[in-house]
Amino acid sequence: MDLRIDVGQQGSWTVLGVGGEIDVATAPRLRDQMIAALSEGKHNLVVNLEAVDFIDSTGLGVLISGLKRVKTHGGEFRLVSAEQRLLKIFEITGLDAVFNIHPSVDEATAQPPSPGI
Amino acid sequence: MDLRIDVGQQGSWTVLGVGGEIDVATAPRLRDQMIAALSEGKHNLVVNLEAVDFIDSTGLGVLISGLKRVKTHGGEFRLVSAEQRLLKIFEITGLDAVFNIHPSVDEATAQPPSPGI
Amino acid sequence: MELQRTPEVIDLEIPARAEVVSVARLVIGAIVAADPAFDDDRAADVRLAISEACTNAIQAQISSNHLTTPVTMRCSSHEGTVTVEVIDHAGGFDPESLEPHPEVTDPARLDHERGLGIPLLRMLSDEVSFNRTADGTSVVMHFMARPGSTEPR
Amino acid sequence: MELQRTPEVIDLEIPARAEVVSVARLVIGAIVAADPAFDDDRAADVRLAISEACTNAIQAQISSNHLTTPVTMRCSSHEGTVTVEVIDHAGGFDPESLEPHPEVTDPARLDHERGLGIPLLRMLSDEVSFNRTADGTSVVMHFMARPGSTEPR
Ligand SMILES: Nc1ncnc2c1ncn2[C@@H]1O[C@H](COP(=O)(O)OP(=O)(O)O)[C@@H](O)[C@H]1O
Ligand SMILES: Nc1ncnc2c1ncn2[C@@H]1O[C@H](COP(=O)(O)OP(=O)(O)O)[C@@H](O)[C@H]1O
Numbered sequence: 001m002d003l004r005i006d007v008g009q010q011g012s013w014t015v016l017g018v019g020g021e022i023d024v025a026t027a028p029r030l031r032d033q034m035i036a037a038l039s040e041g042k043h044n045l046v047v048n049l050e051a052v053d054f055i056d057s058t059g060l061g062v063l064i065s066g067l068k069r070v071k072t073h074g075g076e077f078r079l080v081s082a083e084q085r086l087l088k089i090f091e092i093t094g095l096d097a098v099f100n101i102h103p104s105v106d107e108a109t110a111q112p113p114s115p116g117i
Numbered sequence: 118m119d120l121r122i123d124v125g126q127q128g129s130w131t132v133l134g135v136g137g138e139i140d141v142a143t144a145p146r147l148r149d150q151m152i153a154a155l156s157e158g159k160h161n162l163v164v165n166l167e168a169v170d171f172i173d174s175t176g177l178g179v180l181i182s183g184l185k186r187v188k189t190h191g192g193e194f195r196l197v198s199a200e201q202r203l204l205k206i207f208e209i210t211g212l213d214a215v216f217n218i219h220p221s222v223d224e225a226t227a228q229p230p231s232p233g234i
Numbered sequence: 235m236e237l238q239r240t241p242e243v244i245d246l247e248i249p250a251r252a253e254v255v256s257v258a259r260l261v262i263g264a265i266v267a268a269d270p271a272f273d274d275d276r277a278a279d280v281r282l283a284i285s286e287a288c289t290n291a292i293q294a295q296i297s298s299n300h301l302t303t304p305v306t307m308r309c310s311s312h313e314g315t316v317t318v319e320v321i322d323h324a325g326g327f328d329p330e331s332l333e334p335h336p337e338v339t340d341p342a343r344l345d346h347e348r349g350l351g352i353p354l355l356r357m358l359s360d361e362v363s364f365n366r367t368a369d370g371t372s373v374v375m376h377f378m379a380r381p382g383s384t385e386p387r
Numbered sequence: 388m389e390l391q392r393t394p395e396v397i398d399l400e401i402p403a404r405a406e407v408v409s410v411a412r413l414v415i416g417a418i419v420a421a422d423p424a425f426d427d428d429r430a431a432d433v434r435l436a437i438s439e440a441c442t443n444a445i446q447a448q449i450s451s452n453h454l455t456t457p458v459t460m461r462c463s464s465h466e467g468t469v470t471v472e473v474i475d476h477a478g479g480f481d482p483e484s485l486e487p488h489p490e491v492t493d494p495a496r497l498d499h500e501r502g503l504g505i506p507l508l509r510m511l512s513d514e515v516s517f518n519r520t521a522d523g524t525s526v527v528m529h530f531m532a533r534p535g536s537t538e539p540r
Contacts, residue, residue: 256417
């Protein structure tokens with residue numbers, strides 16, 4: 001029932017580690033964290049979903065809004081998940097074509113951000 | 118919501134390893150396993166509650182019936198639990214004075230049964 | 235005495251089957267977990283007490299052959315207090331007339347495999363009342379976040 | 388179309404608050420878990436679809452200011468089929484009139500942070516119907532143990 005979010009830095013990437021359930025009750029906190037990072041000048045975000053047990057359409061919507069905000073700031077936005085269940089939800093909604101999804105934080109942050117691309 | 122029971126032998130002790138939730142729906146299966154062991158001539162029972170997440174009054178009642186049946190057969194009956202939560206339920210019902218409770222299977226089976234005591 | 239159906243109340247209506255008591259535990263467990271004032275130990279008290287009340291309601295409806303009427307668990311949580319009402323339609327009973335258990339030291343204690351539910355429920359809750367309804371029983375239990383009556387006797 | 392209140396049905400009535408959608412997920416999760424025909428993956432489909440339906444019902448009641456009326460989730464499970472009805476009192480809507488989403492390849496897709504709930508619910512269930520009631524909506528969803536419509540488009 002809970003959502004946990006921690007924020008770390010890996011090179012030029014700001015990594016939001018998310019755990020628990022992202023739903024209509026908890027998604028606003030993830031949105032706030034992304035907005036806070038951007039307002040601190042952190043424009044390149046990796047959202048690590050490895051510890052996420054559940055995500056619904058509200059959660060997907062918040063990730064879309066994050067991607068949009070990051071683009072507006074000229075930054076880059078990446079997701080991390082290797083969980084079949086989660087990847088399936090991105091697939092059936094067609095969002096796998098919208099997001100840049102990596103299987104691990106290391107792979108997501110291996111290359112520096114290429115803003116504007 | 119599930120109850121798992123496995124049966125093993127340690128010296129002269131038959132050890133019923135119980136896991137999950139013992140409630141009104143699942144307790145009859147534990148009772149049946151104890152009856153089955155006794156009918157196979159296994160009169161010295163250790164019921165290992167280490168993997169039990171929940172026990173209610175129906176579960177306690179089935180343990181009492183097990184103790185009674187074992188005594189009728191001249192055997193010995195021991196419980197294993199080191200879980201504060203479980204021990205508390207035995208305490209507040211006064212059943213800690215009725216059962217022989219050991220903190221581990223090794224300690225419960227260290228001494229051979231002394232039937233009739 | 236009865237809990238009003240307010241916006242903060244969660245109702246669960248379950249059939250009179252032993253298998254669904256675990257669903258009632260899940261629901262009350264989630265409600266208590268949402269209140270940080272309740273620690274794990276007190277939350278376990280609430281789950282056990284509610285499980286006992288639901289088990290009794292379901293067993294009473296089964297033995298009085300009221301199989302098609304649901305049992306209701308009505309939960310509300312407010313500032314460190316959880317209140318739960320369990321309602322059945324099993325015809326009612328007199329909780330005061332239950333035979334008291336023999337003393338723990340009495341060997342006759344072993345003859346009593348049953349009858350532990352209501353004593354447990356009384357010890358684990360801070361307040362409990364058994365109310366006669368038109369066609370059964372309503373058990374109202376209050377739980378406070380700080381353990382009140384769960385000390386060993 | 389509506390699910391009758393039979394002995395096998397579990398009802399959950401929840402207030403119109405976002406926080407309780409997780410309780411609805413727990414309950415439907417427990418019901419599906421009790422049917423061995425549903426594997427973990429299909430169980431997750433059911434949880435997500437039901438979560439979407441409850442979220443919509445609750446959000447609709449909040450925005451139409453029906454805060455004191457509960458939302459009902461009515462669940463029944465029978466031989467590898469789970470049927471769930473989610474009932475709200477938010478005045479109703481026309482699911483056919485919802486604007487379709489832009490194609491995935493369309494950059495305008497990004498303008499649509501919302502509106503994913505009903506498409507997901509349709510894809511994850513084997514059958515779904517939106518029914519107008521006197522004062523709101525009843526969404527009836529059927530799920531079969533074998534995935535029917537969850538393949539990538
Ligand atoms: N809701 C109820 N409706 C009718 N009878 C009840 C109800 N709850 C309890 N009882 C009666 O009280 C007795 C004692 O209940 P309890 O202490 O829970 O022990 P047990 O259920 O193991 O017998 C039950 O056997 C039953 O006869
Ligand atoms: N139960 C309902 N009652 C009234 N309106 C609803 C209901 N369910 C959905 N809707 C309407 O349909 C729209 C689309 O719903 P959905 O696809 O779940 O996406 P979202 O909830 O993100 O907008 C909602 O915004 C709402 O206007």
